[in-house]
Amino acid sequence: xxxxxxxxAQASAIAADDFAPDGDDTGRSNLFTxxxxxxxxxxxxxxxxxxxxxDLITPQRDGLNRLYTRRDRARLKLxxxxxxxxxxxxxxxxxxxxxxxRDGQVMQLKVALGKFNEQIALLERQKKDIEQALxxxxxTVSVVGGxxxxxxxxxx
Amino acid sequence: xxxxxxxxAQASAIAADDFAPDGDDTGRSNLFTxxxxxxxxxxxxxxxxxxxxxDLITPQRDGLNRLYTRRDRARLKLxxxxxxxxxxxxxxxxxxxxxxxRDGQVMQLKVALGKFNEQIALLERQKKDIEQALxxxxxTVSVVGGxxxxxxxxxx
DNA sequence: TGCTTAGCTTACGTTTGCGTCAACGTCCAG
DNA sequence: CTGGACGTTGACGCAAACGTAAGCTAAGCA
Numbered sequence: 205x206x207x208x209x210x211x212x213a214q215a216s217a218i219a220a221d222d223f224a225p226d227g228d229d230t231g232r233s234n235l236f237t238x239x240x241x242x243x244x245x246x247x248x249x250x251x252x253x254x255x256x257x258x259d260l261i262t263p264q265r266d267g268l269n270r271l272y273t274r275r276d277r278a279r280l281k282l283x284x285x286x287x288x289x290x291x292x293x294x295x296x297x298x299x300x301x302x303x304x305x306r307d308g309q310v311m312q313l314k315v316a317l318g319k320f321n322e323q324i325a326l327l328e329r330q331k332k333d334i335e336q337a338l339x340x341x342x343x344t345v346s347v348v349g350g351x352x353x354x355x356x357x358x359x360x
Numbered sequence: 361x362x363x364x365x366x367x368x369a370q371a372s373a374i375a376a377d378d379f380a381p382d383g384d385d386t387g388r389s390n391l392f393t394x395x396x397x398x399x400x401x402x403x404x405x406x407x408x409x410x411x412x413x414x415d416l417i418t419p420q421r422d423g424l425n426r427l428y429t430r431r432d433r434a435r436l437k438l439x440x441x442x443x444x445x446x447x448x449x450x451x452x453x454x455x456x457x458x459x460x461x462r463d464g465q466v467m468q469l470k471v472a473l474g475k476f477n478e479q480i481a482l483l484e485r486q487k488k489d490i491e492q493a494l495x496x497x498x499x500t501v502s503v504v505g506g507x508x509x510x511x512x513x514x515x516x
Numbered sequence: 517t518g519c520t521t522a523g524c525t526t527a528c529g530t531t532t533g534c535g536t537c538a539a540c541g542t543c544c545a546g
Numbered sequence: 547c548t549g550g551a552c553g554t555t556g557a558c559g560c561a562a563a564c565g566t567a568a569g570c571t572a573a574g575c576a
Contacts, residue, residue: 218500223507239522249523254564268524268571285500289493292562310515313508320501324494331490334483337445341483344374344441345476352469359466395552405553410534424541424554448532 218285222278223313236272238263244277245284255283260297290323374441378434392428394419400433401440411439416453446483451475 236244238252255261256270261279263270272280279300286296299319302312392400394408411417412426417435419426428436435456442452455475458468 217496218503223504237522248564250564250566253524258563270523285496289497289500290490294562310508310511313504313511317501317504317508320497320504324497324501327490327494327497331487331494334446334487334490338480338483338487340374340441341445341476341480344445345473345480347374348469348473348476352466352473355466355469393552404534406534406536409554414533426553450532 218282222282222285234274236277238270238272241272241277241280245280247284252280255280255293258293258297260293260300290327291319295319374438378438378441390430392433394426394428397428397433397436401436403440408436411436411449414449414453416449416456446479447475 238249241247242249242252252261252270256263260283261272261276263272263276265271282300283293283296286299287293291299299312299316302315394405397403398405398408408417408426412419416439417428417432419428419432421427438456439449439452442455443449447455455468455472458471
C-alpha cells in the first residue's frame, strides 16, 4: 500500500507565489549547498542527487560541489508537494518541463490544473477502495470475534 | 500509490465457514485444475503459480499438472480476501502458516484478529493521508485557478 | 599531521506482484 | 495428421525511490 510511513516532516504549503514566472532572485542568501536544502526540507543528500539524476532539479556547480539557487529551491518545493499529493516523480517532471516551456504561461497552468483534477479523482477512488477494505475488515473482525467467543466458551 | 487498478472482479465475501477447522472434503467436485480456479476467481495462471512459488497454496500433482483441492480453493479465497484488504502476500502467508499450526485454534484466531485490527488502524491512517492530500490538492487547484483567471483577464 | 565534516561518483540491492516471452509436452476433435 | 486448448518450467523485465556501501577529494581546525 502507498502513503506509507513518514508523511510527517515538511508540509510547507504551496502558495500562489510558487507558480510565479520566476522567483525574484535578488534577495541575499541565494545559494544553497546540498546539505542546506536537505536539512531545510528533511530529505537526504541521496534524494537530492537522485532528483538531479532524474532532471527534476539541475543545480549549478562550484567545481564538483552543487550549488542550488532559489529557483532550484522552488522546484524542490514543488516536487515535494507533488509527492505529498501522490504524483510520481515522472509526472512531476512532466509538469515541471511543461512549466519551463513557458509558451504563454496560461497553457501550462491549464494542463497542470487538469492533472490536479485527475489526481483528485484518483485519490477519491483510492479513498473509496480503502473504505471498502475497512468495511470488509470490520465485518471479518466481527465474524472472527464471534467464533472466538464460541470457542472460548466451549473450551472455557 | 497503492490500491490501484482493478479492484473489481471477485469480491466474494468471507464467511465464518472460511475459518472452519477443515473444509468438509467429502463433496463431489473436489478437484480443480489451475484453469478452473483461475476462471472462478478471475486471476491468471501465472498468479496461481506465483502463489504456489510463495508457498501460499500447494496443490497436488497429477504428473506435472496441478490439482487443487477444496482446501486449496479455500486458501486461495483467503489470500484474495487478504489482498483486498491490503495485506501483503508475506503477511498473508504468515497468517496461513499460523493457521496451519493449529495449536488449539483459539490462539491463531486471536493473532489474526490482532493483525486485522492493526490493518484497520493502518488503513485509517492511509485514509487520513489521502484526505490531507485531497485537501492540499483542492487548495492548490483553487490557487492555480485563481491565477488562471487573472492571466486570462490580463491577456483578454 | 591527523581527524572531522561535507561532498563527490559509481553502481548494485531492495521490495512487491506478477507480465511476458520462450520453448515444449499432451490430449482431443476433426 | 494437424490444429487448438490447456498445461509445464524457467527466467528476464518492470516500476518507484531511494538505501547503502565503497572509495576518493578537499577544506577547516586543533
